[in-house]
Amino acid sequence: MEALAKTGRCIILNMQTILKTITFAEIQGQIHLIKLGVIPETNCRNSTNDLHYNGTINISRHGKTCHRWINIPFRYPNERENYCRTPLYDSDNAGGPWCYVNSTDYSWERCNIPICGGAECPVFVDNLETLDRKTRYHYGESVILNCKSGYILIGQKLLTCLQSGQWNDTIPRCEDVDECSSNPCKNGGTCTDRVNGYTCTCRDNYFGATCQDDIRKCHYATCRNRGICKEGLNGTHVCICPRGYTGESCEQEPNSKLPPQILLNSKITIPEGTSNSSIPCFAEGIPLPSIKWESIDKTSLPSNARQVVDYLIFENVTMADSGLYMCTAKNGIGTAFKVLHLIVKAKPALLHTGPVIHAISTVKVDYYTDAKLVCNVTGFPKPTVTWKHGNKLLHTSGNIMVVHNVTNTTAGYYTCIATNDVGTSQVNIFLEVTYxxxxxxxxxxxxxxxxxxxxxxxxxxxxxxxxxxxxxxxxxxxxxxxxxxxxxxxxxxxxxxxxxxxxxxxxxxxxxxxxxxxxxxxxxxxxxNRCRKSDDDLSYNGNISITRHGRTCRMWSTASRYQSEQLNYCRTPMGDSDNDGGPWCYDDINWDRCNVPICDGAVCPDLKGHNLETLDKKLTYQYGEEAYLKCKAGYKLFGQEFLTCDQSGQWNETIPSCGVPAFKIAPQIFLSAKITFDEGDSMRYITCFAEGIPLPTITWESVDVSIAINFMHK
Structure with missing residues (x-):
């Protein structure tokens, strides 16, 4: 053990304060872990009142290296080296040996020295292992526990032997790891769990530890020592060997082998809230070492941490992730350990601020459409938002208020109210409906x-x-x-x-x-009314019932002859050979001819062109037909608006023309709807007033009397 302390890396851990601090010392590049109590038994005290400790421990309880006594200008000239001591003339020994840890301000700390020959704690059984390989532990000693390969530790990793001879916590247990839980077998292989491993039963044409290789591609080649088979040209194959292995099938082991060496920082600081942080553990060695990360002061890695190849990955870092993590590198030659102290730097506390609201003061929408009122709110903690319409609290929340089918009833002032533990703010938004x-x-x-x-x-x-x-x-x-x-x-x-x-x-x-x-x-x-086909047409059956002189026809049933006709329409009755004048009827006096136009008479000149348009869109007009004229948009009509095609094939008036007026207004007629005459009046006047731009022309005509009546117009 003394040789180990001289040639390895010394890590003294204060187990009485549950491993709060650690200190590292690099010696000759080798890495080992020594816990408090894993020291020569001469490096102990006989009792808690022992003033004569003279061992070589030179690390304080908090992991700081002691300074040489000879360099401290105080009253302890009998001490020279930097070992923990109870100096001569020092009566304050309640805490045990101590040393100076700072040569500038001369601060000092107690040392953690175990008691010699103390009570012995129970030994560990089953699949538990100790990192220092000891089997017996006494009062004051602490131990770091691990499980044999293939098992996982359930419980505390660190234990300290108490004065009562019992451990300070329940002894952890080791449970078998289900290596098949990660589905390691590829290409449909079947996994069988083993102690400290698993086996894959491969489907046809696949082989390898995880059925990762296709026999059909590598021509049944076997690469040993975890070599990887790759296809070459012309049906050949090649084995990619792990570092140090050679040969066609990686069958030749390395000539020289080296134990693992770990390259890892001893302390890393990560800000709280970091979304993704990766910590690499690089290890050299022949064969290439495998890497395993685990937590020392926690039963397992945090839920937001996982190992990916050689990296320890943290997602969404929290303060609970602070602590000690150990990287273990193993190959066939040896094992190396290194401990990392992860420090999570806390976020600065957020200042609580009251709600601040930003919103548009007026929102305009059309009648019967939906309106969206938006209330942008800031503050910490996040404020809650409620709404009012007038003085009525609405059953809605959130910063967006939607009003459906807006009317005068749902328009008006809406109030957005934001509240948190600092206070309350509100703004009014006026919803205006347009129509x-x-x-x-x-x-x-x-x-x-x-x-x-x-x-x-x-x-x-x-x-x-x-x-x-x-x-x-x-x-x-x-x-x-x-x-x-x-x-x-x-x-x-x-x-x-x-x-x-x-x-x-x-x-x-x-x-x-x-x-x-x-x-x-x-x-x-x-x-x-409808027309007749010609002057000789005896078959007219229209509904004209006014004589040429404007008198109303009588019912044919009142006449002694022509019982074949029933109503009072103008006709050429059956048996009437005198049809030179066309259809006729009985009136109140005698009988009279009717003015029935000729169908398909002479054709009058075409009215198209000259920017003229006809209301009925016709291009050709025949004898007896009338045309209602207008000008194309932007033009003014000069002349008669109504034209009648006469028997000669000419229009009864000059064809009007179209000019461009500055502006125009359609005609408006002022005329009494009904006027009564006394029979026998010598002359009566009926006035038709019309306004418009250009000035309208006035034409009088009979709607239901086809013959000319004795009237004149101006």
């Missing part, structure tokens, strides 16, 4: 529709919330507000009329409505 009143951007247009034909009208409106569209109708005679036969399309944006008679002529109105207003657009819809 738009309805506006018709594409209104319906005035139209002339033939009886029995269909026509579509379009009405498109903007607004928020999105407005709903409704249509209404009122006849010019104000006899009905019922809508003629119709269909709606595209959520009410398109209306198709199917008129059946001229009396259904009237005003069509589109209304766009939301919660904040209404917009309307009205147009005239003129229903015109």
């Amino acid at each position: 738009d009143t309805p506006k018709i951007v594409t209104p319906p247009r005035t139209a002339f529709v033939m009886v029995g034909q269909s026509h579509s009208f379009t009405c498109i409106a903007t607004g928020h919330p999105k407005p709903s569209l409704t249509w209404s109708f009122k006849t010019f005679a104000q006899e009905s507000t019922s809508m003629p036969s119709h269909q709606l399309h595209q959520n009410g944006q398109e209306l198709t009329l199917f008129p059946l008679k001229t009396l259904e002529s009237g005003t069509l109105t589109c209304a766009a409505v939301n919660a904040f207003g209404v917009d309307r657009a009205s147009v005239a819809v003129v229903i015109k």
